[in-house]
Amino acid sequence: MPVDPATLYLGKKAIDIALTRVEQSLREAKDDRRTEVERCASFLEACKGAIVGLEQEYDEIVEQTVNSTDDPTAIRELKKRIDDYLHIDKLRLQLIDATKGLEHYLEIFEQRATTVLQWPWKRPDKEKAVDLFRENLEQLDGYLDKLNRSDLPFRPSGTGVGLTAMFAILEEIERIDGPAPRRPRRSFPTSLVRELGKKYRSERDKEPLIEIVRRIRATIEEMRKAFL
Secondary structure, three states, X not given: OOOOHHHHHOOOOHHHHHHHHHHHHHHHHOOOOOOHHHHHHHHHHHHHHHHHHHHHHHHHHHHHHHOOOOOHHHHHXXXXXXXXXXXXXXXXXXXXXXXXXXXXXXXXXXXXXXOOOOOHHHHHHHHHHHHHHHHHXXXXXXXXXXXXXXXXXXXXXXXXXXXXXXXXXXXXXXXXXXXXXXXXXOOOOOHHHHHHHHHHHHOOOOHHHHHHHHXXXXXXHHHHHHHO
């Protein structure tokens, strides 16, 4: 019986789901049997998937914090999830790989957009697509640069989106649990943990993520229209 792909992700963290999809996009981007436009589109999809994965994992951790209970097992699971997010470098390396691939294709399509050996009426479409591609790559480089710079004060102790929130929540958990608890406890006073979650959820601005996704989709559409 065929397996519904959606069921494969049940119970998995956003970052792990994203990693699976991003790695698939990168494999497609490096498949030389595909057209250059489609390989370029796959690099763009990989960038989108990596950024969305990092941002969604942050959102899920914040929601898990907001809904945390006084159960020690649950609070330690939250602590482990934050630790993993901060210390296991998932998706950023894939984002670097994808942006490097895009730099290569930007050079290729810039040359094609300006060559004299093309139908004259196609040139404006190609130049428009390349301009959008270039702007998109600059935005992706900016996101990656911000991601790299934001964790410099914490290296090698953490990398990810929303480090201030993650370290604040982790610090409060360790305050009530201790870095290495020696005896079992029936409950934790986690009200301050939940308040921190509510604080960072209320401060969350998703517009930049929405804009990045919109621009990537628009770039893929314009590149296909102009060069396929």
